[in-house]
Amino acid sequence: xxxxxCIKQVPDMESRFKLNSEGTWYDESDLAxxxxxYDEYAVEQAVQLKEQLGGExxxxxxxxxxxxxxxxxxxxxxxxxxxxxxxxxxxYYQKDPWQVASVIAGHAAGQGYDLVFTGMQSQxxxxxxxxxxVAELLGFGxxxxxxxxxxxxxxxxxxxxxxxxxxxxxxxKLPAVVTCQLGLNTPRYPTLPNIMKAKKKxxxxxxxxELLKEAEVTGTGGMYPPAKRGGGxxxxxEVNDQLDKLMRILKEKTTVLRAA
Amino acid sequence: MKAxxxxxxxxxxxxETTYELQAFxxxxxxxxxxxxxxxxxxxxxxxxxxxxxxxARYGEYNPDLHKKLVxxxxxxxxxxxxxxxxxxxxxxxxxxxxAALRIGQVSEVVGLPDGKFEVTCxxxxxxxxxxxxxxxxxxxIQAGAFSTQGEPQGAPQxxxxxxxxxxxxxxxxxxxxxxxxxxxxxxxxxxxSAGRGVGKKENVQVIAQLAKALGGELGxxxxxxxxxxxxxxxxxxxxxxxxxxxxxxxxGISGAIQHLAGMxxxxxxxxxxxxxxxxxxxxxxxxxxxxxxxxVPAMTARCAR
Ligand SMILES: Cc1cc2nc3c(=O)[nH]c(=O)nc-3n(C[C@H](O)[C@H](O)[C@H](O)COP(=O)(O)OP(=O)(O)OC[C@H]3O[C@@H](n4cnc5c(N)ncnc54)[C@H](O)[C@@H]3O)c2cc1C
Ligand SMILES: Nc1ncnc2c1ncn2[C@@H]1O[C@H](COP(=O)(O)O)[C@@H](O)[C@H]1O
Numbered sequence: 001x002x003x004x005x006c007i008k009q010v011p012d013m014e015s016r017f018k019l020n021s022e023g024t025w026y027d028e029s030d031l032a033x034x035x036x037x038y039d040e041y042a043v044e045q046a047v048q049l050k051e052q053l054g055g056e057x058x059x060x061x062x063x064x065x066x067x068x069x070x071x072x073x074x075x076x077x078x079x080x081x082x083x084x085x086x087x088x089x090x091x092y093y094q095k096d097p098w099q100v101a102s103v104i105a106g107h108a109a110g111q112g113y114d115l116v117f118t119g120m121q122s123q124x125x126x127x128x129x130x131x132x133x134v135a136e137l138l139g140f141g142x143x144x145x146x147x148x149x150x151x152x153x154x155x156x157x158x159x160x161x162x163x164x165x166x167x168x169x170x171x172x173k174l175p176a177v178v179t180c181q182l183g184l185n186t187p188r189y190p191t192l193p194n195i196m197k198a199k200k201k202x203x204x205x206x207x208x209x210e211l212l213k214e215a216e217v218t219g220t221g222g223m224y225p226p227a228k229r230g231g232g233x234x235x236x237x238e239v240n241d242q243l244d245k246l247m248r249i250l251k252e253k254t255t256v257l258r259a260a
Numbered sequence: 261m262k263a264x265x266x267x268x269x270x271x272x273x274x275x276e277t278t279y280e281l282q283a284f285x286x287x288x289x290x291x292x293x294x295x296x297x298x299x300x301x302x303x304x305x306x307x308x309x310x311x312x313x314x315x316a317r318y319g320e321y322n323p324d325l326h327k328k329l330v331x332x333x334x335x336x337x338x339x340x341x342x343x344x345x346x347x348x349x350x351x352x353x354x355x356x357x358x359a360a361l362r363i364g365q366v367s368e369v370v371g372l373p374d375g376k377f378e379v380t381c382x383x384x385x386x387x388x389x390x391x392x393x394x395x396x397x398x399x400x401i402q403a404g405a406f407s408t409q410g411e412p413q414g415a416p417q418x419x420x421x422x423x424x425x426x427x428x429x430x431x432x433x434x435x436x437x438x439x440x441x442x443x444x445x446x447x448x449x450x451x452x453s454a455g456r457g458v459g460k461k462e463n464v465q466v467i468a469q470l471a472k473a474l475g476g477e478l479g480x481x482x483x484x485x486x487x488x489x490x491x492x493x494x495x496x497x498x499x500x501x502x503x504x505x506x507x508x509x510x511x512g513i514s515g516a517i518q519h520l521a522g523m524x525x526x527x528x529x530x531x532x533x534x535x536x537x538x539x540x541x542x543x544x545x546x547x548x549x550x551x552x553x554x555x556v557p558a559m560t561a562r563c564a565r
Binding site for chain 1: 320321323351352354356358359360363364365366367368376379380381382384387388389390394429430431433434437438439475476482485486487498499514527528536537538539541542545546547548549550555558559562
């Protein structure tokens with residue numbers, strides 16, 4: 001079995017964001033990057049499947065982006081993936097989801113992958129499109145938003161998360177694409193020996209221009225912070241002063257404090 | 261301008277979010293038609309054309325089949341926009357329709373400032389506009405972002421749609437009901453919720469103590485539940501409970517849309533976050549910029565007095 005896992009590297013969402021000079025995307029300087037949270041579940045599920053099948057499947061991890069994404073690829077290798085493909089693209093943010101999916105499908109064509117894992121969405125763009133579109137381009141079956149995954153003899157039982165905590169169970173055959181939701185599993189932390197082992201694993205670099213055949217179908221307008229809605233009070237400073245202010249407000253505006 | 265609205269029907273019921281599609285089409289200034297794989301006995305109130313495929317024949321959601329049915333209606337209607345709610349149905353089906361037509365998709369639209377499609381990114385810390393470049397475009401709208409004005413009215417003119425080959429690559433097996441709840445957060449007057457910002461499992465106790473001191477219940481964001489720090493019955497949000505207490509205190513919670521959807525109706529919201537720009541600040545009545553582990557125990561001590 002050949003498995004592909006698509007991972008994106010995204011900024012730490014607790015960062016303070018500034019815009020780039022064109023005002024179309026965030027400025028990357030001073031940001032710390034990490035593997036897209038949803039994709040950590042994708043890597044973990046692929047590694048668990050490899051373990052279930054006695055180590056037989058080969059896992060390739062792929063990431064499109066500038067040189068920094070190699071860090072995310074190395075993490076996936078240390079978690080247990082076998083090889084990595086870095087599709088080098090410094091202008092990744094100018095590609096729309098259709099183009100990103102077509103680049104991934106372009107890589108996958110002819111590679112004989114049986115199963116592709118992606119995150120259900122990226123934390124920065126969050127289009128929730130790339131995985132499904134890859135499936136459509138490859139003609140694979142696809143299940144999204146997985147909170148449960150089991151595999152037996154060429155058949156996947158997927159538990160899809162629906163609204164309000166209920167789930168839909170579906171069955172699909174390989175070849176397939178599945179998109180992973182938060183909580184699907186518990187992603188492992190790479191151990192030191194595995195980090196060392198990962199250093200010997202192959203990272204193939206490919207230019208995005210070799211794989212990109214499609215023009216964009218959506219363009220990016222401006223990016224901007226949300227308009228402040230106002231009304232809310234922000235209290236900074238020393239804890240005791242903050243508390244004095246908060247308790248006064250709560251007494252005035254709510255009825256929940258017991259009369260003290 | 262024409263919009264084809266894809267209504268949603270699940271487990272024997274037309275979903276209310278169907279009306280949000282109509283509200284969006286209204287704002288867009290588009291003439292609209294609707295598609296529904298549902299029951300003739302439970303039709304939406306809608307004064308327009310409705311392409312109906314009977315659920316009795318097509319069964320519960322099957323992506324390949326629903327894609328073919330939507331494409332059938334697209335061919336008949338020739339719309340400029342094909343609009344879904346960004347739900348477990350919409351985000352699964354919309355990209356399949358877009359790929360089949362080789363057209364663009366704008367995901368999870370939250371507004372239409374100056375007629376542009378506005379979406380959020382980076383955990384709602386930023387927004388941007390997306391400009392369609394294809395002749396027609398698939399759009400998904402954020403659940404709750406476009407609310408209906410007044411009671412929906414009208415009866416649709418129904419036209420049946422069918423596909424010759426109902427085969428698909430996936431097989432629907434069944435539904436699994438949500439877990440039984442051991443606490444009913446919907447009745448609590450005060451909820452104090454722990455988010456990932458509390459750092460570790462042991463610290464959830466610190467938050468629970470404040471809840472107790474205020475005579476309320478402990479709530480939690482999803483990562484706290486996923487990590488096993490709190491039971492699922494305490495989760496607040498789209499995939500947890502929807503609550504409306506008199507006071508909601510969010511401790512170390514960033515304010516992702518799926519969390520806000522579950523608690524924004526609270527009468528009074530206090531957020532404690534070390535990040536002054538955290539999106540929770542947008543709906544909080546009071547944002548305390550502080551470390552939860554310093555602030556919360558001090559607050560518990562005051563309230564217990
Ligand atoms: C389909 C779908 C359904 C979902 N359903 C739900 C749902 O029902 N409920 C839900 O909650 N989420 C849900 N999510 C997940 C949601 O998108 C967010 O990932 C989640 O709400 C984030 O939880 P959080 O705010 O606790 O964590 P984070 O986003 O990681 O935020 C942590 C916050 O803590 C702050 N912080 C860190 N350390 C400290 C400190 N020491 N003191 C003070 N503040 C600190 C940070 O500044 C940050 O703002 C869903 C997602 C999807 C895709
Ligand atoms: N630049 C990228 N490189 C590799 N995989 C990606 C990239 N962008 C998106 N993906 C994959 O597609 C999923 C959905 O992303 P999105 O459609 O942007 O929400 C992510 O969770 C990743 O698995």
